[in-house]
Amino acid sequence: MNVDILALVSSFSMALDLAENRHLSHAKRTGYIAVKVGERLGIKGKDIKDLYVASLLHDIGVTTTISKEHYLKERVKNHCLLGSKLVAQLPVYDYLESVILYHHENWDGSGPYFIGGDNIPIYSQIIFVADQLEIRYLPSASMEKNKTVFRDYLSERSGKEFSPRVVETVKFLMETEAFWLDLRQPDIENALPGIYKAYNTKSIDMDMANLLKVGGVFSSIIDNKSKFTKRHSQGLAELMIQIARKNNYSDENTKKLELAALLHDLGKLSVSNDILEKNGRLTFEEFQSIKRHPYYTKHIIRSVQGMEEIASIAGEHHEKLDGTGYPEKLNYNSLSHYSRVMAVGDIFQALTEFRPYREGLTPQEAVKIIKKDVEANKLCYDAFSELNAII
Numbered sequence: 001m002n003v004d005i006l007a008l009v010s011s012f013s014m015a016l017d018l019a020e021n022r023h024l025s026h027a028k029r030t031g032y033i034a035v036k037v038g039e040r041l042g043i044k045g046k047d048i049k050d051l052y053v054a055s056l057l058h059d060i061g062v063t064t065t066i067s068k069e070h071y072l073k074e075r076v077k078n079h080c081l082l083g084s085k086l087v088a089q090l091p092v093y094d095y096l097e098s099v100i101l102y103h104h105e106n107w108d109g110s111g112p113y114f115i116g117g118d119n120i121p122i123y124s125q126i127i128f129v130a131d132q133l134e135i136r137y138l139p140s141a142s143m144e145k146n147k148t149v150f151r152d153y154l155s156e157r158s159g160k161e162f163s164p165r166v167v168e169t170v171k172f173l174m175e176t177e178a179f180w181l182d183l184r185q186p187d188i189e190n191a192l193p194g195i196y197k198a199y200n201t202k203s204i205d206m207d208m209a210n211l212l213k214v215g216g217v218f219s220s221i222i223d224n225k226s227k228f229t230k231r232h233s234q235g236l237a238e239l240m241i242q243i244a245r246k247n248n249y250s251d252e253n254t255k256k257l258e259l260a261a262l263l264h265d266l267g268k269l270s271v272s273n274d275i276l277e278k279n280g281r282l283t284f285e286e287f288q289s290i291k292r293h294p295y296y297t298k299h300i301i302r303s304v305q306g307m308e309e310i311a312s313i314a315g316e317h318h319e320k321l322d323g324t325g326y327p328e329k330l331n332y333n334s335l336s337h338y339s340r341v342m343a344v345g346d347i348f349q350a351l352t353e354f355r356p357y358r359e360g361l362t363p364q365e366a367v368k369i370i371k372k373d374v375e376a377n378k379l380c381y382d383a384f385s386e387l388n389a390i391i
Contacts, residue, residue, distance in 0.1 A: 002205040003306045011303045013056040018270035028188045031055035033130035040169045051123050052195050054099045058127050060086050076104045077112035089217050091210040099123040106161045125163040143180040208255050215262035222265045226276040228355055236349045237261035247386045260313035267296025279356040294318050295327040313338045317346045320378040340380035344387050363391045
């Protein structure tokens with residue numbers, strides 16, 4: 001299964017937007033602004049593609065540091081450091097480590113790592129401005145209103161937080177109608193067709209081994225969101241491998257289950273920690289927030305061509321055979337065997353882990369609880385038997 005790495009990163013950037021409670025195109029729109037600035041500054045070919053990828057990944061380290069005080073200097077420093085470490089683990093973009101590390105540095109040297117001027121990587125200079133402008137962009141406002149907001153914001157910070165050269169480049173772009181019309185596009189990627197042709201450079205395909213490396217990076221982002229889910233995705237992936245090997249799955253299907261497990265809670269980045277770590281019964285509204293997460297998981301993964309089956313397995317782990325699950329109320333006619341195995345495994349993994357409202361159960365206790373749902377025709381008997389074979 002080969003997947004284009006740029007398409008994968010572009011899709012998964014939506015999960016990072018969810019983590020910051022932003023709209024699902026924040027990273028992509030940041031990338032658009034960065035690319036347009038980069039082009040004006042003479043960045044070309046593969047380098048412009050790398051600038052776009054770095055923009056998509058600029059907040060990859062934000063999930064474990066985000067809070068109401070997200071922009072305090074120490075938190076900014078920590079999320080840049082974590083982000084650089086995570087990018088270094090990606091199989092093809094480790095060379096962007098310093099770009100992510102320094103993407104919140106101030107031009108005057110007063111930033112988290114106290115480097116300034118052109119000692120800051122040019123990609124970092126551009127992404128910092130692009131990110132801060134996108135945050136302040138008002139989709140429903142007029143071009144003139146947004147232009148005023150941008151102009152005032154940039155003028156106040158030029159030479160202090162932002163590179164004067166980058167600021168002047170943005171101000172030039174702001175005077176073109178195309179810049180604002182592009183920003184208003186529902187799918188901002190339509191404004192950057194050249195990126196996906198990589199300016200005549202070849203896209204990099206990902207084989208399953210590298211996909212699993214990417215899955216491992218994003219599973220750590222997901223699991224680190226809360227101290228109570230520290231190893232949930234990784235633990236589920238290990239459980240899926242055990243089930244697959246015990247029940248003689250092919251190597252290909254074993255790896256598909258492992259990858260789906262690593263990514264199954266991708267959409268949980270949209271759920272606040274107040275809900276994930278609540279020591280008590282959830283309100284109706286809080287549970288509705290929880291119920292949305294598999295929808296986002298499926299939506300994000302399915303947008304990558306070639307990963308449709310992974311999307312289904314990962315995004316259907318809360319569905320039930322009788323149609324009482326969520327978020328799609330699928331039933332036994334629509335759920336593959338692998339989706340059923342994932343559903344049983346996810347419950348087992350969750351039950352055996354510590355939560356703020358209970359201790360973790362023993363494997364035998366967890367199996368007894370799952371068996372009740374099997375007998376009620378909510379969970380698959382065959383999937384349950386495969387799980388039971390390794391207990």
